[in-house]
Amino acid sequence: MRTYLVVTFLVVAISFGATIASGDEPVLGLDLQGGISVVLAPVGKFKAESLDVAVDIIRDRVDGLGVAEPEISRQGDNIVVDLPGVKDRNKARRVVGQTAELRFRPVLAELPAPGATVSTTTTTVPSITPADPTATTTPPVDEAATTTTTTATADGSEAAKAAVASCDPNQIAALLTAGTEVPNTTRADDRRSACVVLPLRDGQGGAPRLLLGPTELTGNGVDSARSRFAQGEGYAVSVRFTDKGATAFDALAAASFPKSPPENQVAIVLDGEVQSAPAFQAASFSGDVQITGSFTPDEASDLATIINYGALPVQLEELTVQNVSPTLGQDQLDAGIAAGLIGLLLVALYMVAYYRLLGLVVVIGLLMTGALVYALISYLGTAIGLTLTLAGVTGLIVSVGVTVDSYVVYFERLKDEVRTGRTVRSSVDRGFARSFRTIIAADLVSLIGALVLYFLAIGSVRGFAFFLGLSTILDLAVSYFFMHPLVALLARRPALVRMRGIGIAAGLDAPEVRA
Secondary structure, three states: OHHHHHHHHHHHHHHHHHHHHHOOOOEEOHHHHOEEEEEEEEEOOOOHHHHHHHHHHHHHHHHHHOOOOOEEEEEOOEEEEEEEOOOOHHHHHHHHHOOOOEEEEEEEEEEOOOOOEOOOOOOOOOEEEEOOOOOOOOOOOOOOOOOOOOEOEOOOHHHHHHHHHHOOHHHHHHHHHOOEOOOOOOOOOOOOOOOEEEEEOOOOOOOOEEEEOOOOEEHHHEEEEEEEEEOOOEEEEEEEEOHHHHHHHHHHHHHHOOOOOOOOEEEEEEOOEEEEOOEEOOOOOOOEEEEEEEEOHHHHHHHHHHHHHHHOOOEEEEEEEEEEOHHHHHHHHHHHHHHHHHHHHHHHHHHHHHHOHHHHHHHHHHHHHHHHHHHHHHHHHHHHOOEEOHHHHHHHHHHHHHHHHHHHHHHHHHHHHHHOOOOHHHHHHHHHHHHHHHHHHHHHHHHHHHHHHHHHOOOHHHHHHHHHHHHHHHHHHHHHHHHHHHHHHHHOOHHHHHOOOOOHHHHOOOOOOOO
16 A cells, blocks of 8 residues: 555656656647637538648648647548647638649759758659550650759849749859859749749659749649559559640650750649659650659559649638637636636535545545646647647546545445444445445546547547546546555554544544544
């Protein structure tokens, strides 16, 4: 018993102390620190997988806004974007609501990363071949790309913009040689008809950035795309174009195929990022192409999904927009904390008045449970981004009743045992063995309810269910490793049992009971 008690105290003290020392705090949700919540609904025809890609795109956009702990999720066919603490709310609404468009652009030149020093490198790029293996092709192009060493500096932005607008790689090369930075094209300037400088998606190989010509084909020209295993070439992506798309793609291939790298490549662009830039291996494809390039199964599947998404862009409209001011969020947080403290104080006073010395066991147990909950929520907030919302605070307040019920069940069972003539010391273990089965059953009911709510509900109700379930699990641990051991140790001291008016006997309403 003593070992259980000491270990429990150490676990609570160390976890709570480490949390305070590290400066970790619970991550507050939108309704507790202010921010904006946008619900986006798809318009017209769309594919189910398109919404998943849209969620990923919006998440990348939000990361660019620098919002801490955003929540982007699907709820049925709607996309819910919660941005706690966001400052420029109008900009956030514009960014998350834009529809991404798949674009096929010719590659004009390879560029180093901003401010980077680039030495001579050899890169391997994917290739595009006719889907029909009997179609006429030419030997693969030379995949060695040589670049000169240069370091760019951030000046001459107007000259850089003019160079990009001219679509002249020589002008850009001259600026880089002179040390002038050429920035990436912003989303506002990323227009179909303009030349752009865009980064290549991580893990796709090739140069860090590409100078791209005007859009020759959009996702509307794609009929379907799927990943498959190509014998002798590994995983590949097969793309089928519509009649109009096939004509545009063949025109792009005819113009690009005879050129040398990187001008024989086509960039597949989605939301301002080059997803892949394969090289043409033929001048005509008749609507069916195959993209190869040492893809892993996941890479091929991701590229096929992206192309399919672009084939039918999801038009999103704002269904609802909720603005929560920082002041209102702070007021709600203060109100929630005040409600919790007042509730705890009233419960503590009642338990001490009713159970006397045993009531102090309840108070200490509630404090220990609170310290554990705080440490765990702070850790999960840092580790996985768990956010504490007003609904979560409500779940924690409700859990106080669940925790106190466990003590009441135990103490009332002790009353029954001592009324049969047993001593307090002999009743402690026997009473706990019988009451703990009831505690498990009660907590199990609460836990089942929390699980059902969590998996079937949406929005803030899930937060309520999660924190209620978390507190219920902690209640079982504290009941077994703290409540019973402490009561057992107190019962071994006759002075504490027989203490007039406030002892254990008085709390059990059995003043004549033997220690």
